[in-house]
Amino acid sequence: MSVKYIPVQWNPNKWIYDAVMLAGVALFLWVFLYLTPEVLSHDQPVTAQIRNARAFGACAFVMLTVILCIGPAARLDRRFLPLLYNRRHFGVMTAFVALTHAGYILNWYFAFSSSDKLVGLLYANASLGQIAGFPFELFGIFALICLLILAATSHDFWLKFLTPPVWKRLHYLIYAAYFAVAAHVSLGILQDQKNHVFTVLFMLGAGAVIVLHLAAWLRERSEAAAKDGAWAEVARVGDFRDGYAKIAKLANGDRVAVYLMEGQLSAISNACAHQNGPLGEGKIIDCLVTCPWHGFQYDVRNGRSPAPFTEKVPTYRLRIMGDMVEVHPDANPPGTYVEPVPLPEPPPEPEPDVPEDGATA
Amino acid sequence: MSEKPFFVGYLPAPGPLRTFLLTACVLLIAGLGSAGFLMGAAQDDPGPGAFRFDYGRQTVTGVVELTPYPILHVTEGNDRIQPGDSFLMTAGGKSGVDSRAEPLAGQLAQVSGVVLERGDLYMLQLRGGRNGLQAAEGEVPEITAEPQGRWKLAGEICDGKCLAGAMRPGRGLAHKACANLCLLGDVPPIFVSTQPVLGEEFLLVTGPGGTRLPRAAYDYVAQFITAEGEITKRGDLLVWEIDVDTIEVTP
Ligand code: HEM
Ligand code: FES
Numbered sequence: 103m104s105v106k107y108i109p110v111q112w113n114p115n116k117w118i119y120d121a122v123m124l125a126g127v128a129l130f131l132w133v134f135l136y137l138t139p140e141v142l143s144h145d146q147p148v149t150a151q152i153r154n155a156r157a158f159g160a161c162a163f164v165m166l167t168v169i170l171c172i173g174p175a176a177r178l179d180r181r182f183l184p185l186l187y188n189r190r191h192f193g194v195m196t197a198f199v200a201l202t203h204a205g206y207i208l209n210w211y212f213a214f215s216s217s218d219k220l221v222g223l224l225y226a227n228a229s230l231g232q233i234a235g236f237p238f239e240l241f242g243i244f245a246l247i248c249l250l251i252l253a254a255t256s257h258d259f260w261l262k263f264l265t266p267p268v269w270k271r272l273h274y275l276i277y278a279a280y281f282a283v284a285a286h287v288s289l290g291i292l293q294d295q296k297n298h299v300f301t302v303l304f305m306l307g308a309g310a311v312i313v314l315h316l317a318a319w320l321r322e323r324s325e326a327a328a329k330d331g332a333w334a335e336v337a338r339v340g341d342f343r344d345g346y347a348k349i350a351k352l353a354n355g356d357r358v359a360v361y362l363m364e365g366q367l368s369a370i371s372n373a374c375a376h377q378n379g380p381l382g383e384g385k386i387i388d389c390l391v392t393c394p395w396h397g398f399q400y401d402v403r404n405g406r407s408p409a410p411f412t413e414k415v416p417t418y419r420l421r422i423m424g425d426m427v428e429v430h431p432d433a434n435p436p437g438t439y440v441e442p443v444p445l446p447e448p449p450p451e452p453e454p455d456v457p458e459d460g461a462t463a
Numbered sequence: 464m465s466e467k468p469f470f471v472g473y474l475p476a477p478g479p480l481r482t483f484l485l486t487a488c489v490l491l492i493a494g495l496g497s498a499g500f501l502m503g504a505a506q507d508d509p510g511p512g513a514f515r516f517d518y519g520r521q522t523v524t525g526v527v528e529l530t531p532y533p534i535l536h537v538t539e540g541n542d543r544i545q546p547g548d549s550f551l552m553t554a555g556g557k558s559g560v561d562s563r564a565e566p567l568a569g570q571l572a573q574v575s576g577v578v579l580e581r582g583d584l585y586m587l588q589l590r591g592g593r594n595g596l597q598a599a600e601g602e603v604p605e606i607t608a609e610p611q612g613r614w615k616l617a618g619e620i621c622d623g624k625c626l627a628g629a630m631r632p633g634r635g636l637a638h639k640a641c642a643n644l645c646l647l648g649d650v651p652p653i654f655v656s657t658q659p660v661l662g663e664e665f666l667l668v669t670g671p672g673g674t675r676l677p678r679a680a681y682d683y684v685a686q687f688i689t690a691e692g693e694i695t696k697r698g699d700l701l702v703w704e705i706d707v708d709t710i711e712v713t714p
Contacts, residue, residue, distance in 0.1 A: 126495035149509075216648060222644050239640060
């Protein structure tokens with residue numbers, strides 16, 4: 103791995119990806135701009151600038167829809183992952199297409215007046231208090247700004263500079279942009295047109311984005327739930343003895359020592375950090391798990407040796423299902439604190455049958 | 464997982480995945496093409512309005528009347544524009560001719576420009592400066608205004624120039640901000656009535672008492688509304704003095 107930034111590291115797959123993407127966009131625009139006017143054959147066709155603006159706007163919307171579908175599609179079927187791989191290029195291109203749309207609008211609808219185009223854009227329609235006739239352009243401006251920010255920060259440099267978590271959070275702006283575009287279109291062209299084909303396509307596109315995201319989310323949730331079934335049984339609640347452990351063997355072969363200390367259960371790795379001694383065969387001395395082999399000690403709640411020692415062993419999550427104690431097979435990093443799980447109160451002794459007053463009467 | 468084909472960004476895709484990806488690419492391109500077709504082919508007909516450069520430049524003479532938007536009542540026409548016609552004027556871009564017309568109010572003037580036409584609505588986009596609008600010599604006939612009473616109308620306020628053909632389409636919500644910008648530039652507003660009124664579909668719309676369309680009415684531009692107001696016939700043009708308080712949006 104190198105930390106040098108080379109503007110774009112091209113490889114054959116990127117060329118293919120970009121070529122496919124460009125071909126799709128070019129086809130969309132060409133068909134919209136040059137093929138359909140022939141089909142429509144209006145006496146006085148839609149003005150070229152308006153047609154251009156619409157073609158680029160519609161194209162940007164479709165591109166954005168495809169981009170937002172790729173993510174969940176790849177989560178649902180890993181074969182889509184290669185499409186995810188260069189999605190940034192797709193995003194940058196969408197920003198350019200959207201910018202072209204805004205440019206045509208600005209240089210046509212908002213040009214030729216005595217005021218500045220951008221000023222006109224912001225003040226010409228001030229009907230903020232109504233739905234029909236709302237200045238839907240504002241949503242377009244917001245979406246465009248989002249897309250431009252994302253395009254500008256799409257390079258690896260920014261990923262490194264901002265750190266992946268910040269970058270990733272920033273790139274969630276894509277959802278804000280998509281909602282804004284949906285509002286832009288819903289308050290604009292959808293209320294305006296007589297032919298509703300665009301409306302249907304718009305709803306199909308937005309619907310696909312929503313359904314795929316939901317499907318991917320549900321799938322992940324059910325996978326997480328299925329993983330839930332992987333919790334390993336340790337022993338019954340009643341089998342634990344204070345100060346001693348029960349040992350469970352996980353599917354991957356690792357062993358876990360589950361200790362009962364002062365009515366609370368905690369789990370650590372069975373392998374001592376010293377020489378892999380069986381911690382579960384030790385016992386708790388002075389509140390510390392003590393290894394039977396050489397006496398290394400660990401706090402059972404976080405797997406750490408008491409200061410000044412620095413040994414650490416992994417910890418595990420526990421839960422009680424019915425009266426069965428179960429351990430989660432994924433080990434926590436050594437030294438991770440886990441809140442101990444209190445043993446449930448033993449059920450109260452059944453009270454001796456006291457005859458109710460008057461029952462004998 | 465390990466038995467599934469694994470894609471590494473910079474290596475050629477493995478065989479089975481290659482077929483899948485090829486299919487995905489073809490579908491993507493075809494899908495974008497079809498979307499382009501369907502969306503392009505769904506464009507509404509913008510109607511018959513257009514600049515009539517094919518008519519050539521028109522030069523006529525008439526009386527200027529401020530309503531307050533300047534009207535020309537033609538006294539001396541040509542083979543397209545007849546004496547007795549009354550029409551609205553605009554300048555290039557999103558601006559009206561008010562400042563040029565005001566000094567000539569009530570006087571005879573010669574105007575020259577290109578026609579914007581939509582059905583029986585037409586407008587002249589004047590040439591710049593004196594070439595477009597200048598005082599003319601001659602007898603000034605009296606222009607009488609004929610009151611037609613108070614009317615409640617349903618329809619849409621548009622900017623007259625885009626509607627007449629400067630933009631196709633030049634009406635509707637998508638075009639609202641653009642229309643407002645025209646009106647702010649003194650392009651005369653036109654009311655497109657859903658039912659013919661006294662034989663006309665298009666009326667010049669103003670504020671009450673010969674004022675400009677009030678700013679409060681701009682919120683309703685490009686929407687279907689009903690409103691009340693006095694109609695006056697000036698030459699062969701109907702002028703509707705809209706009462707802003709009576710405007711109601713029709714769903
Ligand atoms: C400064 C930013 C923007 C402005 C001022 C703007 C303005 C407009 C206007 C005035 C229309 C109506 C055009 C008409 O039908 O005559 C429109 C339509 C549209 N816009 Fe935008 N827009 C902006 C940004 C965006 C962005 C970022 C997107 C998508 C990513 C977008 C997508 C669309 C779509 C899909 C339509 C409908 C196209 C059609 O009529 O078929 N716009 N926009
Ligand atoms: S292995 Fe545990 S103390 Fe040596």
